[in-house]
Amino acid sequence: MREMSVDHITSTVARLCKEANYFLGNDMLSALEKAVEVEESPTGRTILKQLQENAAIAAADQIPICQDTGLAVVFLELGQDVHLVGGELEAAVNEGVRQGYGEGYLRKSSCHPFTRKNIGDNTPAIIHCRIVPGDQLKITIAPKGGGSENMSKVVMLKPADGVAGIKKQVVEWVAQAGGNPCPPTIVGVGIGGTFERAALLAKESLLREVGSRNPDPELARLEEELLVEINKLGVGPQGLGGRVTSFAVHVKMLPCHIASLPLAINIQCHAARHKEAVL
Amino acid sequence: MEKVIRLQPPIDDEQVRLLKAGDRVLITGTIYTGRDAAHKRLVDLLDQGKELPIPIKGQIIYFVGPAPAKPGHAIGSAGPTTSYRMDPYSPRLLAEGLKGMIGKGGRSPEVKAAIQKYNGLYFAAVGGAGALLSQRIKKAEIVAYEDLGPEAIRRLEVEDFPVVVVNDIYGNDLYEQGVAAYRRD
Known part of the structure; x- marks a missing residue:
């Protein structure tokens, strides 16, 4: 003891x-750098560069x-x-x-x-x-933040909806959210468990390093497929059009009831902030 | 280099007519902050036939709840909040002569119609760039509803505050146009 x-x-x-609140993580700084390279929209690139500059100002001045x-x-x-x-x-x-x-x-x-x-x-x-x-x-x-949290939801799908139903829900939801959650975003997806567990899984998935691969090959593939579909939407930085709508999709999954297929989507804005310590 | 238009409120119908979705604008001068709770109070006052605590004709409202100012700073981080939450109130303020709104994210059909009917403009600033945008705000003073904390109405003095026109009086919508241009089916 x-x-x-x-x-x-x-x-x-x-x-x-x-x-x-002051220091954006290295994973996000790398994600922004990569996004500037692949973004085709001039407006989108301008916005991404402003976000890089913003992160530098926040860190230097120690302001949010x-x-x-x-x-x-x-x-x-x-x-x-x-x-x-x-x-x-x-x-x-x-x-x-x-x-x-x-x-x-x-x-x-x-x-x-x-x-x-x-x-x-x-x-x-x-x-x-x-x-x-x-x-x-x-x-x-x-x-x-409230803007991206507002663009989140839990839906209790039917088992018959399957993986296709999950993908349809996630992609349509990101399209509908548009510029509201401050894209480029990270899309946290919780699958399984119960109503409240699915929501927590989605939130926990946002803590994973952006750019890291899901250790479960099945979920890693699902994440990649979802990201491709999402980035075809054209939403782009700030919803003003472009290639980079999301930096990443993160999925966490648990077994669920034989009658259920709980799905939670928790969107994280580009100011993806988290810091940890071990005592 | 893209053309940049400068605006100094108050603005009139002629200036509004010259602006189109996609135009980059730098605002210098006085603008007012207001978000959810302040909007509710402003519209409640109008419903009661009372006077508003701020001038509204020709003015611009910035949807923002800034972070507290550190010593030596005029204001804390101050980027736009999501605009659709102000949709229930904006048409009423536009009818009273409000000319511009700054926020992020799309607006309702009712707000877009009111923008056309009353000659208004909706601008977007970069959401999540609050540290960067705060550098363009030179002065901030609470002028109403201090009890609302971050949601209090502030009078801001801004210099070259960067925004882009999203909705104009011609019915254009930069979000719809931008997404359509990059969508792949």
Whole structure:
């Protein structure tokens, strides 16, 4: 059993909130570079270059890549041999979000659903916690903006719809979303499980490095086929037309009920932000 | 080199008539911010026959909720938010004399019709380029609805703020035209 102070969790969450919002990952910087090369639309290329410049300014000035610094989605993988001391886990994470968004000059976007009154400190964080073997805690912060989150959905397909039905849903959905989710995007696809598990699979798939290959050959092929179809749509950077509508499609899958074929699509804008730390 | 048109609000019908979808425009001068909650309040005021807290005739509203300004900066990151959420309110503001809107993403048929009817324009700025765009904003001041935080209405002083015309009074739509040009069946 290893003792871990929750204060350490708070300070780490605060730091990761800031870093995730200021510094675009190397995988995304590479994806942008590659996109500039393949994009045929002059407008599209101009936009992609502006996004490269934007990322450089954000990193240099330590200001957010995008003003929508999102709701703070926090993934925790807590080792079963960790004993947390000094307070409650969820309270510690929320305090970290409060501090990070405050000190980091990040936008506070959480509000009351009816009155729309701003909560003021961007809490509560959206916390997903798994208990895993070991005596460490892995914290991943993935700020998620509203524009791309709004272009997401869960649909309960019929088993008869099959892979063809899944592909049709995903491609049509990306076409319909158009410029709204700030393309080029990463399309997160969750297949199987239950209604809520499919949504979580789609979100988790967005954490995978862009440009990496799915370890499951069947899913790797599906991802490639979907990306080709999506990039034929012509949506392009910012929806103004072009070759690069999405940088990648990421699929996660689990077994499902014999009666069901749950499908979740979670779109991620080009400001694909996530940072992690292991305590 | 593509032609770039400069605009300084307030703008009139003649200036609107000269602009077409696809035109690159640099805006200098005063524009106002407004997004979901502020739009609702503005239209509620109009419904009650009350005066608006900002001038609207000939003006441009930028759909944005900026990040807080770091010390030494005029404003935090400030890129456009998705525009369709303002669709229920925009025709009403256009009828009151609003001339321009800056956002990202497509608009409803009702908004496009109102743009043609009332001589308006819809511009797109690059979504997710908030750090870059913030450098073109020289001054920001809250002028209404401070309680809304990031959604408060701000008066911005901008310099060469880059936008592209998406919807014009001739019924053109740059999103539809752009996608059609690159679609492969």
